[in-house]
Amino acid sequence: MPTIEKHAPGDFCWMELATTDQSAAKNFYSSIFGWTANDFPMGPSGVYTMFQLNGRTAGAAYTMRPEDRARGIPPHWGLYVCVLSADETAQKAARLGGRLLDPAFDVMDVGRMAVIQDPTGAVFMLWQPKRNTGVGAINEIGAFCWADLMTPDLARAKAFYEPLFDWKFEARPGDLSGYMHIKNGGKAIGGLPPAGQRDPNIPPHWLINFAVADAQGTTVQATGMGARVIVPLTILENVGRFSVIADPQGAALTLFQPQRSA
Numbered sequence: 001m002p003t004i005e006k007h008a009p010g011d012f013c014w015m016e017l018a019t020t021d022q023s024a025a026k027n028f029y030s031s032i033f034g035w036t037a038n039d040f041p042m043g044p045s046g047v048y049t050m051f052q053l054n055g056r057t058a059g060a061a062y063t064m065r066p067e068d069r070a071r072g073i074p075p076h077w078g079l080y081v082c083v084l085s086a087d088e089t090a091q092k093a094a095r096l097g098g099r100l101l102d103p104a105f106d107v108m109d110v111g112r113m114a115v116i117q118d119p120t121g122a123v124f125m126l127w128q129p130k131r132n133t134g135v136g137a138i139n140e141i142g143a144f145c146w147a148d149l150m151t152p153d154l155a156r157a158k159a160f161y162e163p164l165f166d167w168k169f170e171a172r173p174g175d176l177s178g179y180m181h182i183k184n185g186g187k188a189i190g191g192l193p194p195a196g197q198r199d200p201n202i203p204p205h206w207l208i209n210f211a212v213a214d215a216q217g218t219t220v221q222a223t224g225m226g227a228r229v230i231v232p233l234t235i236l237e238n239v240g241r242f243s244v245i246a247d248p249q250g251a252a253l254t255l256f257q258p259q260r261s262a
Contacts, residue, residue, distance in 0.1 A: 003056045003136040004134070004136050007134045009083055011081070012147055013129070013133070014125070014134050015058075015059040015078070016079075016125075017029075017061035017077050018064045018078060022047070022049060022063045024248060024249065025249060025251075026049055028227070029051060029059075032225070033051075033053070033142040035051040035142065036051070036052040042062070048062050056135075056136035059135060075247070075251040077251055079125065079147055080126070080127040082127055082134060083127065085128060086104040087114075089126050089164065090103060090114040090126060096164055097160060098164075100114065100115075101117055101123065104128075109131050110130055110132035111128055113125055118160050119153075119160050121151070121205075122150070123206075140211060142212070143210065146190055146191070148191050148193055148254070149161075149191070150198045150204060151192065151204040154169075154180065154192055166185075167182050168183045169181070179192070179193055179197075207244070207252060207254055208253050208254065209254040210253060210256065211257070212255045213257065215233060215243055215257035219233060219243045219245060227246060227247050229243060229244075230245060241256075241257045
């Protein structure tokens with residue numbers, strides 16, 4: 001697969017794991033996805049891990065700060081959306097009812113970002129690329145392929161995200177499940193499962209999907225390494241099969257096996 005050089009505004013462009021055991025996470029994800037882990041110094045606070053898939057960046061990881069853990073923030077995969085201006089988009093998010101957890105700030109010379117909580121409670125990041133344009137591998141085995149917004153309030157999410165990123169929330173023709181696709185520039189990039197398909201005890205969040213060749217086999221491998229199954233292997237007719245797991249430190253993700261074309 002070719003390396004992705006840049007992402008369109010409104011596309012998901014970076015996936016970042018916040019974990020309590022960076023060394024264990026590197027071993028886990030390298031094993032199940034075939035990633036190579038490269039560490040970069042972050043000063044006295046540790047290292048930032050960049051995951052590579054066949055020489056292309058597929059995501060990153062860092063160790064959570066003690067103050068975040070003290071606030072009860074669990075290990076999680078964070079999702080970044082590409083924007084032309086982090087400052088302008090953050091201000092627009094606030095006008096639309098979002099909460100600025102971190103106003104726009106520079107990340108050295110690689111980009112500018114902001115942290116937003118949408119009106120339903122889900123957190124995501126804005127990324128204005130500079131030297132780092134985002135992940136170079138996407139929509140292939142071992143890479144990010146989809147994101148689901150797990151929220152009980154579809155109407156509120158739609159009213160926020162559609163004007164913020166110029167997304168469109170649409171049901172697939174003939175699909176009566178209640179699942180909504182998120183489209184950016186006519187391209188499907190994620191979705192909103194119906195409220196009945198999410199655990200009401202878990203706060204709203206973005207759930208990241210990674211493509212695998214064998215969802216069942218990868219789930220077995222992951223659980224053998226200490227992961228926990230949240231949603232067992234499920235078949236989606238004419239789409240594929242998936243499971244939702246929590247890695248050994250507790251970060252949730254979806255293992256998605258796309259259906260092969262005839």
